[in-house]
Amino acid sequence: MATPLSLKELSKKETMITGGHRMCSGCGAPIVVKMALLASEYPVVVANATGCLEVSTCISEYTAWNVPWIHNAFENAAATLSGVEAMYRSLKKQGKINSDIKFIAFGGDGGTYDIGLQSLSGAMERGHDMLYICYDNGAYMNTGIQRSSATPLGADTTTCPAGTCVSGKPQPRKDLTRIMAAHGIPYVAQASPSHWSDLMKKVRKALEINGPKFMNVIAPCNRGWRSRTDDAILLSRLAVETCYWPLFEIENGVTRVTVKPKEKKPLSEFMRPQGRFKHIFAPENEALLKQAQHDIDAYWERLLKEEAFTAPPEPGQ
């Protein structure tokens, strides 16, 4: 069993990703990484897909990583970590390694939802003991804000720019968290850096489970979202409170919504501070805003029903 999180304990732990890396000020991704590594009670080896996080944290001769770290290419963090984890099992079986080591992959939404989906699916199906964490900022931010399959409906990106004929991205997001759950792996979760305790508990729980685990974590990007530099936590909180980014986990097929907003805020509160949605508020795009709100509502309702169906209240409650 994972030990409970306490700020006292966390304050004494060494940060495994150092300051001084070259991520943009206000970026959500390194916050997610810092929390995830802080949550681990084991030594970890990290694999990193090509992307902002990778390109900004290990520029020769410097590295921000206090843990063993490997970057291979864009689409293969999960396959690369499969190899590391298999070598660990081989050497452990041969008595050449005695310590317990955990394996975490980090990839952005481009490297996870899109180009890395096959290698991720393969690694999950093969049952490697690893936790894959997607930091989802909803576009190819590293190459300059191109649309990905994680880009939300209507968002303005450099490859689906809002214009007179096209109002940003015409399609809704791919539901990767559920695709991963459909692999039947023991643990899948969504988290947000605004809810640090929820995020870190999920990481700690995941690392206690043997086998493949997946977490999807929202990670605001002020460059791509065209928001204030210091709004990463505020926006990720609004993503949770509007149910744009529900916090839930699916453990051995049982769904549990881990944070239920007291009052579900309208989606527009999440969208309005972001320049990528500016055009959505024009009168001619009213239908698009309605559609986006409808999609969010439907997803939330379905999630609650799923929770009630898979995890009925304990008898007597």
Add this chain to the structure above:
Amino acid sequence: MSASRVVAVTGNESVAEALRQVNPDVSAAYPITPATDIMQRFTHYVSNGKVKTEMILVESEHSAMSACIGASAAGGRVMTATSSQGLALMWEELFIASGYRLPIVMSLVNRALSAPINIHCDHSDGMGARDCGWIQLWSENAQEAYDNTIQAFRIAENMDIRLPAMVCMDGFIISHSIERMEYLDDDAVRNYVGDFKQLYPLLDIAHPVSYGPLILSDYYMEYKRAHAEVMSKVKHVVLDAASEFERISGRKYGLFEDYRLDDAEIGLVVLNSAAGTSKDVVDAFRDRGIKAGLLKPRLFRPFPYEEVGEALKHLKAVCVLDRADASGASYGPLFMEIASSVSPYSPRPVLLNKIYGLGGRDYLPGHAESVLSELAEVAATGKVRTFKEYIGVRE
């Protein structure tokens, strides 16, 4: 010399046996004809506890090489096998394996590249990967495929170079044909290969390392220059590994095989299985008093230009037979290496290039005969009809 067993096996079977004897820590593989058979046989050893290897049965060749890179960086002995499209899909990863200086060994069972899709032998796959920073050893028959596979581990893992190595053999012609050959005994192979020596392993938690940094214009070129420097040491490592291998096997290997070249006036240069057929025809020409010879490259990457040039410089006419083509956009890839090898010499042999055997088209003694007859005429007259042509093809 150690004890050996005489067996009748296919090329794939011989490579699988070499891999069983080497007993790597991890292997990641994906099925593709004609290499599939190697991994089928090898996983049979895994399922029956004959090896300690952790198998990763991946969902693509891209992931196979990605997992091999992760496993090798983690700190252990790693191998895989593939052919054709599989190697093409790995292409991006081949450069990363060599860029990280990971001693992965790969068996490449040569097969034609699509399109049109074709499962039979040519060398377009291996030639497409010739500049990816790997060592390449090419093998004429099952015995050489077996011997080269064993030597490849010792070469790749040499602490002075630490580079990935691919061992090539002809698809179907060798991979699926039964030949008489000799196996070394298990202990001899294990002693020859030795224990794997870790270098900056990811799994050394106490000493964290970062693999795969960003290096921009300030140092990228120095990094690549350093790789070239390491490559320059490979020849010596290959020759040392060969001389040690000769001690246990009695079989002699070099950078290439020179066959009746010393006093030759005309010669063929050809890779892999076609060299066997060609040597018989060279003998027949010698019987007729024509001074023919043959050179069969073994270490194709890095290419031993000086040694090959020295071996060929005195010939009057040489034909380079390429089992790969650049769709007519240039000479064959082997031809270009031979042309570079003899270019410093004057006089130097007249060079012809014939493209043969694409997509498994048979290479027959008659082809070697007509090429050698043409060379004899070129040597006598100095006149060349055409420098590059396709043989064994409907025009």
